[in-house]
Amino acid sequence: MASRIRAEDFECPLSTTVQHVGEWWTLLLLHDAFDGYTRFDQFQENLGISTSMLTARLKTLVADGLLERRPYQTNPVRNEYVLTDLGRSLRPVIITLAAWGNSRLTPEQRSMILIDTTSGEEVEPVVVDATSGRRLDDSHAYVFAAGPAASPAMRARYPLSDETAADAPARTS
Structure with missing residues (x-):
């Protein structure tokens, strides 16, 4: 690859x-x-x-x-x-991929689901920001920015750098 x-x-x-x-x-x-x-x-x-x-x-x-x-x-x-x-540490990634696959199916079509071992209830995994708890699937609220180790090419692709991201106004959907 x-x-x-x-x-x-x-x-x-x-x-x-x-x-x-x-x-x-x-x-x-x-x-x-x-x-x-x-x-x-x-x-x-x-x-x-x-x-x-x-x-x-x-x-x-x-x-x-x-x-x-x-x-x-x-x-x-x-x-x-x-x-x-x-x-x-890749388990959440695998779970999220499976959940995405299931999201395209009706409940009756799902051959594998994720359940809570305590309650036995099906759960719907989502990816959230660890600090705010907000869902990350809102493409307007979260964007990539160049990080501290970014090359000039990466900074050109993501002009909102880590320094300016903290000062940028919050984006809402």
């Missing part, structure tokens, strides 16, 4: 994230890992993925620090693949 990255994308957090998790099998493997799968044969059986593709994807997830390879058997040596803290 690295060949798709343009020079200006190296500092873009979205581009660099997609480089790590934007591949079809990667997201499905992470989803299975969140469901408790850890072993090669579990991933392969559940996903119907070829051995070579699974090997490549797991190797990349380990190299990227999203999964950790741990031996669970010594003779012969067998490994399991366990989510790291970095890998576990």
